[in-house]
Amino acid sequence: MTWIPIIALAIIVFLVTAFVLRMPRSGWTIFGAALMFGLSGYALQGSPGLPASPKEAVEQSDESAAAMVEARRDLSGPDFPPSALVVVADGFARNGKYADAAGLLGGAVERDPSDAEAWVALGNALLGHAEGNLTPAALFAYSRAELADPGNPAAGYFYGVALLNAGQPQQTREVWAEVLENAPEDAEWRDAIAGQIERLDALLNQGGM
Numbered sequence: 001m002t003w004i005p006i007i008a009l010a011i012i013v014f015l016v017t018a019f020v021l022r023m024p025r026s027g028w029t030i031f032g033a034a035l036m037f038g039l040s041g042y043a044l045q046g047s048p049g050l051p052a053s054p055k056e057a058v059e060q061s062d063e064s065a066a067a068m069v070e071a072r073r074d075l076s077g078p079d080f081p082p083s084a085l086v087v088v089a090d091g092f093a094r095n096g097k098y099a100d101a102a103g104l105l106g107g108a109v110e111r112d113p114s115d116a117e118a119w120v121a122l123g124n125a126l127l128g129h130a131e132g133n134l135t136p137a138a139l140f141a142y143s144r145a146e147l148a149d150p151g152n153p154a155a156g157y158f159y160g161v162a163l164l165n166a167g168q169p170q171q172t173r174e175v176w177a178e179v180l181e182n183a184p185e186d187a188e189w190r191d192a193i194a195g196q197i198e199r200l201d202a203l204l205n206q207g208g209m
């Protein structure tokens with residue numbers, strides 16, 4: 001009988017995400033598969049009929065992936081909360097499940113092409129899925145984010161990160177400098193990007209990257 005509430009909870013989560021949060025149909029298959037994957041994993045390794053046994057927590061999330069999500073949120077600002085699909089996709093991205101995140105974000109930008117943060121998140125997911133390589137699809141996502149919201153620094157910043165991963169620090173410096181030049185004087189993230197540029201300059205002056 002213990003499995004009944006677990007399965008019911010999974011069904012409720014799917015229905016809420018699909019109909020209340022209005023996930024596009026293109027994302028139903030991926031999200032449903034993720035739920036089924038979780039249930040099947042629990043079926044293989046879990047023991048719902050046994051009493052709980054406290055254990056030391058094990059960190060499962062990818063720290064660099066989580067940092068990318070938090071950095072994007074900081075650059076987007078607290079006054080512009082992400083859409084429900086971006087929030088769900090961030091959960092996948094934080095755990096390194098970039099393909100699942102990209103699938104959901106593809107539905108998000110299809111539903112609202114003007115959602116700059118969804119485009120940036122899609123670019124980051126594609127970048128992560130390609131192990132840091134700047135693919136044409138990721139570059140397209142960043143360019144669409146820039147078109148959707150020219151004043152949002154996230155697209156330029158993460159494009160610079162991708163260039164840095166590709167071993168192009170000078171190009172990264174140029175992109176970040178342009179982001180800083182166009183930044184409002186009172187932007188909370190100005191000092192953070194200026195600090196990044198200073199550290200990059202120090203490395204470039206030392207000839208080490």
